[in-house]
Amino acid sequence: MTGAILTFRDITADVDVECDVCVIGSGAGGAVLAEGLVSRGLRVIMLEEGSHHTNADFDLQEGHAFPMLYQERGGRATADLAIAILQGRAVGGTTVINWTTCYRTPDRILEHWRSKHGIEGLDPQTLAPHFDAIEQRLNITEWPPEAMNANNRVLWDGCKKLGWEVTPLRRNVNGCANSGYCGLGCPVNGKQSMLVTYVPDAVQQGLTLYANTRADRLEYQDQKIVAVHATVRDPADDQPNGRKITVRPKVVAVCGGAINSPALLLRSDISEGGVGRRTWLHPVVAIIGFHEHDINGFYGAPQSVGSHQFIDRGPDKVGFFLETPPMQPMLSSLAFTGFGAARHQVISQLPRINTLIALSVDGLLPGDEGGTVSLRSDGRVSIDYPVGPALQESFRESSKVMAEIALAAGATRASSLHLQPIPLKTKQDIALLDAAPWGALEHPIFTAHQMGGCTMGVDPQTSVVDPTLRHHRYKNLFVVDGSVFPTALGVNPSETIYGLAHWATDTVASAI
Amino acid sequence: MELSRRLVLKYGLAGASVLLLAGTGLALQGTTPREPRQPLQALSSQEFSILWALADRMAPAHENFPAASTIEVPERIDSFLASVDPATRGEVKLLLKIVENALPGLILDGRVRPFSKCSPETQDAILEGWRTSSISARRTIFKALNNLVAATYYGSPETYAAVGYPGPPNYGNLK
Numbered sequence: 001m002t003g004a005i006l007t008f009r010d011i012t013a014d015v016d017v018e019c020d021v022c023v024i025g026s027g028a029g030g031a032v033l034a035e036g037l038v039s040r041g042l043r044v045i046m047l048e049e050g051s052h053h054t055n056a057d058f059d060l061q062e063g064h065a066f067p068m069l070y071q072e073r074g075g076r077a078t079a080d081l082a083i084a085i086l087q088g089r090a091v092g093g094t095t096v097i098n099w100t101t102c103y104r105t106p107d108r109i110l111e112h113w114r115s116k117h118g119i120e121g122l123d124p125q126t127l128a129p130h131f132d133a134i135e136q137r138l139n140i141t142e143w144p145p146e147a148m149n150a151n152n153r154v155l156w157d158g159c160k161k162l163g164w165e166v167t168p169l170r171r172n173v174n175g176c177a178n179s180g181y182c183g184l185g186c187p188v189n190g191k192q193s194m195l196v197t198y199v200p201d202a203v204q205q206g207l208t209l210y211a212n213t214r215a216d217r218l219e220y221q222d223q224k225i226v227a228v229h230a231t232v233r234d235p236a237d238d239q240p241n242g243r244k245i246t247v248r249p250k251v252v253a254v255c256g257g258a259i260n261s262p263a264l265l266l267r268s269d270i271s272e273g274g275v276g277r278r279t280w281l282h283p284v285v286a287i288i289g290f291h292e293h294d295i296n297g298f299y300g301a302p303q304s305v306g307s308h309q310f311i312d313r314g315p316d317k318v319g320f321f322l323e324t325p326p327m328q329p330m331l332s333s334l335a336f337t338g339f340g341a342a343r344h345q346v347i348s349q350l351p352r353i354n355t356l357i358a359l360s361v362d363g364l365l366p367g368d369e370g371g372t373v374s375l376r377s378d379g380r381v382s383i384d385y386p387v388g389p390a391l392q393e394s395f396r397e398s399s400k401v402m403a404e405i406a407l408a409a410g411a412t413r414a415s416s417l418h419l420q421p422i423p424l425k426t427k428q429d430i431a432l433l434d435a436a437p438w439g440a441l442e443h444p445i446f447t448a449h450q451m452g453g454c455t456m457g458v459d460p461q462t463s464v465v466d467p468t469l470r471h472h473r474y475k476n477l478f479v480v481d482g483s484v485f486p487t488a489l490g491v492n493p494s495e496t497i498y499g500l501a502h503w504a505t506d507t508v509a510s511a512i
Numbered sequence: 513m514e515l516s517r518r519l520v521l522k523y524g525l526a527g528a529s530v531l532l533l534a535g536t537g538l539a540l541q542g543t544t545p546r547e548p549r550q551p552l553q554a555l556s557s558q559e560f561s562i563l564w565a566l567a568d569r570m571a572p573a574h575e576n577f578p579a580a581s582t583i584e585v586p587e588r589i590d591s592f593l594a595s596v597d598p599a600t601r602g603e604v605k606l607l608l609k610i611v612e613n614a615l616p617g618l619i620l621d622g623r624v625r626p627f628s629k630c631s632p633e634t635q636d637a638i639l640e641g642w643r644t645s646s647i648s649a650r651r652t653i654f655k656a657l658n659n660l661v662a663a664t665y666y667g668s669p670e671t672y673a674a675v676g677y678p679g680p681p682n683y684g685n686l687k
Contacts, residue, residue, distance in 0.1 A: 056687035060680030063588075063667030073596050074663070080648065081655045179681060187683040237595055298677055329675045330667035339643065339658050340636060341574040344674070347666065348575070351676040378599040419644050419651075441651045 001206045003038070005091065005199075007052050008212035008241060011232050015210075015245040019043045020512050022228050022249035024215045024264065026050075027093020028497035029481035030255030031194035032134070035202040036505030042512065044207050045247050047228065049214035049260075050090035051235045054195070058185030062330035065184035069097050071259070078371070078385045082440035083283060084334060085383065086183075086448045087257065091211050092195030094257065095494060098448070099182045099303045099326065100171040100191055102140045103491035104131050105499065108312075112364060117486040118458040119467045122503075130502040134495065137201075138172035138192040147178055149300025151324050154289060154354040156305045158405030159322075164309040169323075171301065172494075180299040183326050213245055218252060218268040218477070225252045225477050250512045251476045254454070255501070258483040262373045262453035263381045265464070273464040273472060276373035278455050280488035281385060281447035282359040285395045286325070286335055287402035289354045289411030296351050297327030303492075310401060311361065311490050318365060318394035320358045321490060322402065327355055335444045337421050356405060358398030360391055363452065363487030373453050387445070392438040395445075399438075403430050418443045449493050454483035468507045469500070476511055480504050543612060544628040549584060554593035559605050560586060562612040565628035569635045570658055571665040576674035580661060583670040589660055604660070607653055611642075 004010075023034045026048040037044045053068060066074030069090050076085040088094035105127065113119040134140070145168050148156065159166035176190035189196045203209060212233050219227040232243035254261045262276040307322040325331070329350060336346050362370055371385030387395075403414040403424045416422040419442060422432050436442075457463025460472035465484055471477040480501050482493050489496055545557065546564040555563065567580035567589070580586070593601050612627045627635060642654035665671060672679050 055685045059686055061667070061669065063664065066663070066667070067592065067595060072600070073592065075596065075600070075659075081652045081659075084659075177683065179683075181680060184680075187681075187685045238597065328680075329672065329677050330663050333662040333666035334659055339570045339639060339662075340572055343662070344571075344574045344577045347675050348577075349676075376599070380597055380599055441648050441655070 003203045003205070003207040003209070005052050005203060005209045005211060008232050008234060008243075011210065011213070011243050011245070014243055016248070017045065017246070018248045019045045020249065021045075021251045021253060021508065022047065022247040023253045023255055024228065025093060025255035025257065025260070025481065026091050026199055026209060027088065027194060027255065027257060027481065028095050028494050029501045030253065031092065031095075031198035031202065032498050032501035033253055033255060033480050033505055033508060034207050035198040035205070036502060037509055038202050038205040038207050040505075040509050042509060044202070045249070046202075046207055046209040047213045047215050047230050047245070047247070048091050048209060048211045049233065050088070050093070050211065052091040052211040053096075053185065055185065055187055055189050058181075058187050060179075060181045060184050060187060062184060062328050065097070066330070069185055076259075078383045080440060082387065083281060083385055083445045083447055085259070085281075085450065086446065087259065087450055090195070091209065092193045092199060095193040096185055096195050097183050098494055100173055100301070101303045101306070101323070101492040102135075102138070102170045102172050102495040105496040106490055109487065109489050113486050117456075117463075119456060119486065121467055127499050127503060130499045131495065134498040134502055137197060138498070139174040140170050140172045140495065142168050143171050143301055143304040144168070145305075147301065148304040149180065149297065150295040151297035151300070151327060151354050152304045154295070154406060154409040154411070155307065155322060155324055155356055158409035159307050159309065161408040162404065164307055166305055166307040166309075169304050169306050171304070176301065178301050180302055180326055182302055183331070184328075210245055215256075215264055216267060218264065218270065220268070220270075220474055223473055223475055225249075225474050228252060251478065251508060253478045253480050253508055255479075255481045257481050258450035258453045259373050259381060259383060261479055261481055261483040263375065265454065266373075266375050270474070273460055274455070274462060275464055276453050278363065278369060278486070279371035279373050279383065279385070279453045280363045280451040280485065281371060282361065282449035282451070282488050283385075283387070283391060283395075284357050284359050284446040284448065285399055285443065286355050286357045286417060286446075287399050287406060287414055288417065289356070289406030289409070289414045290349060291352045291354060291411055294351050295354045297324075297354060298329070298350070302326035308490075310398065313397075316365070318390050319361045319490060320394050320398040321361070322356060322358055322398070322405070325355055325357050327353070335417055335446070337417050337419065354406060354409075354411065356402040357446075358395075358402055359449070360394040360398065361488050361490040362391065365390055370452055387439045395438040396433055396436070400430050400433050403433065416443065449488070451482045451485040451488050451493055454479045455486045456484040457486060469504045470507070470511070478504065478508050478511070480508070542626050542629060546581070546586070548587055548590070550587050552590050554601055555590050555605065559608050560590060562608045562628055563589060565635065566608070566611065566657060567661045567665070569632060569639055570661040572632075578670060580665050583665075583668050585661065585664050585668065588664050588668070592664065604656070607656055610653065611657065
């Protein structure tokens with residue numbers, strides 16, 4: 001029995017339907033879970049608030065792609081606008097716009113979750129067959145070093161010269177054109193996103209997916225979710241178009257990601273255990289380098305090498321890891337400093353600029369509470385993320401390391417992105433960064449990795465779901481996405497979400 | 513609304529009231545009018561005119577770069593704002609009035625003319641004051657508007673040549 005993807009155009013009357021499992025969200029968690037459930041013969045309905053786009057829509061113009069494929073038309077950010085939040089919103093979720101870097105969950109993180117958060121049963125051996133299955137379906141393989149672009153070459157060469165660890169990354173691609181446009185929707189379906197893998201696999205086996213459909217509220221009686229209430233949205237303005245969808249499932253799986261999943265629970269008055277608390281962002285700071293030759297960082301696989309040299313800096317410091325971003329002009333302009341002719345002057349050198357990014361690993365230090373997702377009085381989601389001293393130290397030290405890498409790799413000068421950028425021409429200049437201000441609104445901060453907010457744990461007072469991803473109170477409610485992570489990962493999170501969803505499928509299926 | 517709460521937190525009630533007067537329209541007069549080249553979808557004609565003045569300083573004509581208004585950045589932002597959450601749209605409209613308004617301008621920047629009536633040099637100095645203000649809420653307001661202009665401007669193919677960006681390839685995938 002083949003299912004279907006239905007959009008706002010197809011949904012011409014209200015829907016009230018029963019099923020085995022209602023999966024809310026079609027990204028890394030929801031798509032893998034739904035495919036596993038339909039392959040077990042279960043009747044699954046998926047709700048996705050974003051639109052259904054295919055590569056026929058992907059013209060690789062940033063001005064089109066961000067409003068089309070990102071949360072809040074590309075404008076999602078913390079409430080003070082200090083941290084820009086890159087998060088997808090489409091059939092396929094963030095996997096449609098992520099940069100394809102895949103890692104298994106690090107052993108040390110699973111061990112931290114066990115020893116500090118009481119998560120038993122999630123160990124490398126248990127997860128291995130699930131990662132194996134995911135890696136096979138998504139063709140997760142190491143990107144050949146000879147295909148790396150010059151922006152990644154700076155990270156590679158700089159680390160090699162400095163004697164620092166650097167490795168080629170593994171990517172979920174098959175027939176990659178090495179275009180560099182992973183963040184704008186893959187034009188050739190080389191990226192093995194959910195849009196071209198698990199979602200169509202699941203539809204083929206009977207999944208009904210309602211796109212442009214936002215789950216507004218879970219209705220519960222006693223300790224059971226009895227209905228999911230959703231509204232169909234007109235993609236032109238994202239407002240309800242009058243059509244309502246009510247799903248009455250035996251089991252609900254919330255898979256909306258680390259911001260929208262807690263928001264849905266909060267809209268449903270399910271807040272116990274700290275829903276929205278302990279939100280992790282892997283906050284990103286960047287350093288740029290100026291070169292005499294072309295880098296053309298807007299072309300070529302955006303992330304193909306990474307360094308974990310500084311992932312563990314001791315028990316009282318925030319660790320960080322180093323990667324690179326795509327460098328098309330719009331995204332670059334949001335990182336570059338200033339306005340007017342001064343900004344024109346910097347961005348006119350874009351072809352000869354490299355950008356390095358450092359991702360700080362939040363959630364591992366004792367007392368680190370991360371950010372908070374809450375609801376505004378007008379219904380919008382609010383994300384607050386205080387940048388404390390430990391993170392500021394990590395921003396400073398990682399920026400010094402990145403400047404050293406850029407200079408070692410041949411940049412004629414590096415620069416910070418502070419309100420008053422600090423030019424760094426020699427290794428000695430790098431000490432200038434010690435005196436610079438670090439933190440919110442002092443320089444750009446980005447996040448492409450949203451985690452936490454519905455954390456798993458053993459104590460219903462301090463966690464939202466148990467270590468099998470089942471809600472502590474509502475026994476037919478599961479959360480299956482990055483929001484369950486008790487901490488950040490120290491690696492790009494997509495494969496951990498795929499693997500967890502694959503692992504959780506049996507538990508969810510057995511809850512029916 | 514959310515923004516009001518934040519302004520009160522940052523400025524205290526009296527300061528926030530002055531800023532929010534900007535939203536009443538009472539203190540608004542004399543914005544230099546600009547004519548949109550397509551019907552406005554989100555902004556009032558006055559808000560559009562303020563945005564025009566802002567955009568042309570945030571992204572001015574310079575060497576090979578066209579002025580934001582030359583490539584219809586104000587119109588593109590207006591269309592964009594029609595697609596966002598109504599509360600977000602309302603916040604942007606309020607921010608435009610705050611920047612334009614002479615009254616908070618007088619208190620915070622010591623000026624009495626509306627932003628749109630100031631000389632380009634004065635406009636740049638006002639924006640630099642917001643950008644680097646010691647009050648983080650002013651930096652947030654600057655960033656909101658500056659990002660809107662930058663994203664629209666540098667995301668426009670008309671600016672690619674000046675950036676040195678050859679533009680995206682076409683794989684023949686488009687419908």
